[in-house]
Amino acid sequence: MNPAHDAPARPAAPHAELHRRLHAIVGDAGLVHDALAQAPYLRDWQGRWQGRAALVVRPADTAQTSAVMRVCHETHTPVVTQGGNTGLRGGATPDASGAQIVLHTGRMDRIRGVDPVNLTLLADAGVTLARVQQAAQDAGRSFALRLGSEARCTIGGNLATNAGGATGMRALTLGLEVVLPDGRVWNGLDRRHQDHGGLDLRQLLIGSEGALGVITAATLRLQPRPAAVATAWVGAAQLDALVALQDALRARCGGCPAAFELMSGEAVALVLAQVPGTRAPLAGRHAFQALIACSGTCAGPLAGPLQAVLAEASAAGALGEVAFGSTPAKVQDFWRLRQGIAEAQLRAGRTHRHDVWLPLSRLSAFVAQAGAVLQRQAPDVRLLCFGHLGDGSLHCALLAPDATRAAVDDTALQALGEALHALATEHGGSAVAAQDLDAPRRHAHAIEADLLMRIKQALDPNHLMNPGKVF
Template sequence: MNQLQQPGHDHSSAYLIRRLQELLGPAGVITEASEQEPYLRDWLGKWHGKVSVVVRPANTEETAAVVQLCHATHTPIVTQGGNTGMSGGATPDDSGAQVILSTTRMNRIREVDPVNNTITVDAGVILAHAQEAARQAERYFPLSLGAEGSCTVGGNLATNAGGIAVLRFGNMRELALGLEVVLPDGRIWNGLRGLRKDNTGYDLRDLFIGSEGTLGVITGAVLKLFAQPHARATAWVGAASLQQLVSLLTRVRARCGERLVAFEMMSARSLELVLEHVSDTRAPLESKTAYNALIELSDTEDTGLQAMLEDVLGQALEEELISDAMFTSNQSQTAALWKIREGISQAQVRAGKAIKHDIALPISALPLFVAQAEQALADSGMTTDLINFGHLGDGNLHFNVLLPASTEYEAMKSATAAFNRLIHDLVINFNGSISAEHGVGQLRRDELKHYKSPLEMELMLRIKQAFDPNHIMNPGKLL
């Protein structure tokens, strides 16, 4: 039993379900096994659990009522948004004692304030719908990731999601101004303030962002909006080494400033995997290169972005910093490049079983880290199919290892432990992090204790104890 888990009190599931049905009505309670199944399994197929009931409250008040009941009965709660996570943070265990609280019925766009540049939404709003609501008000919400058509704002906040625009706009933490949260005892904390300055004590908002549902249920948020970009310039480049791409990043940043929105990296093997397993994709460059980068500039108006990007990359070509470049001339070509970048997760699922690493390092350390990691894997004698890609502009690598689809569970488990220890030890040597944007969940929970200092773990456990003394909020995750 995890150190934060406690046996539940002797309240029958029948009593609990009856009370939940009284609180939420038929639309808010799912008891049929076939209807529960999509909530019980993560989309990667790595984790599967069991519950007696899935609840779908329609608003904050119903959420509070559910949490109050669970608090009174010591029933553990697993909060779930779009169920698109990478770390098993929203999947229940197999005890059957937990309740899944799905936020998907809480999907209101509460307010768009174009003067204050904010949007207030329910936690269950799908990310793409928040983006569209901003667009209709001639504003821009910049969080963008492959699952934006199904992931929810609440899940994005719970994991402090990143995505492709972090280089310019920051993670979800930087994009959130205020939160509304149902606390573990059912009380509602209303922190929905659209303020950019609020120096009145401890920042409670930041405690809940990235806490993965272990401190409360996020039910609403005030998010930052920006001026809608009306001009873009996009290019795909090839280089012989990762160091060359890092040098190019420095040069593009110096020349283009805040217009640089994305600088995405894919190794040759990553690109090859997508071309093999994702339909309607083709290699952007004629010749194969060891590393590739997808670069995008944007601005509120066309200030010569295309010429600017062509100029800086042209100089890089002349100096042989890069070996080739392809510029898009229309939206269709741009979308085709982004389909390649965003198709890696899908390609890995189709190609085999991936041991995923979501790591962050100082950008300057990336080339040396990759060289040492590749050498360490070679020295270990492990057979590896490395899939190295990520958000080069913010130092976030997905340094993955792909195993055959036929790999048995025990072999996968053993390989994962060996790979993780080797890679994560090296990450810590470079003052990096073993979790950059996917969260800890149950995937990295035990490793967190190994890599965090005893003092950091003690402080996090104290915070958990203060907010959730009955340990009912997403037990077995994060801590």
């Protein structure tokens, strides 16, 4: 894949024999060959990457996927799997060669079953996250993952990218069905097989970015629907105050908070300015803000303990302002604001996103110093910080607004990114450019990179699965 401006979309080469064989499997409904119809599959939603494809194939089920992969295996055709195409890192966009096929999972969209007693849900890979959430809710349960793209992103994509980080898909997945590079179907949906010890192949597939096989279905772990959820939006002048607040909530509320979504004041302001229908939750301006949700009913009405902790923090001067999600509409407003960040960035201009991990104790100093670097090197570029505070993961987006587009070129943004990475390392953390899919392996110790390559070689000896991305 190339930056969008380097490789404009061109129709793929004919590949007549491949076309014929795949058509025999998936039929008219499963092939996209018209150049116009192919376009959305060849470009990521942000328009950052643009590739070409020999064909776009949309199998209807696991059996068709298996047959497609057998043909690809025999013909040495490389495969890029695509779900909702909502990724931020280009993992689902084909490269510019025109040799790859895009295997799109969108027609595999059945929820195969919901078992509320045993807290499981079995879904095809192409089911959207929102539909899984709804099906869980309809059965009186809940599915814990929430993402800004939940209306469009798919479970298969959530799994391949390990969406949700430390508390994400790894913890929420009980089984997988995977079509291997040679077309064999591994039915690992049945959780019973993983409960007796031994190596856990499922965990290896989660986060593998389509480089080991095609995930076609998953058994997901549901949770009892909490009898109550208390939600608040808080503002503070110091980031450290929010880190301390999270710690207090963890200690005082057991499993809570269910969410602690950090946003810098800049990020909040950008969403309010760019995304229609969003509303400011607080009256004042605050350098750091957070959406907090606690679930459970240990306290009867759960707002009780959350209110107590927030009142204490306010009294101590740590919080500037607090708003409670006192009505369902207000709670919806809070989430819309948080989930609008990606759209806001897209509307605002060029952003370079960096994923940072830092020890919680160093987060505040990092953000302050990153701000100083920007002030010095490129005062027109804005730094937007947001993320799940839980484990010190932070997204930092460098935003070059339209007005300064001419003044701040890509080289300058790249230099800024490198400065951020160096700063993160200084603070005992690390950072990668969000679009840099290969970074984890390149940044890994040489020994780890060697082990990863051996596993790749063992499971995909012809290197046909999403070549050029993670591997």
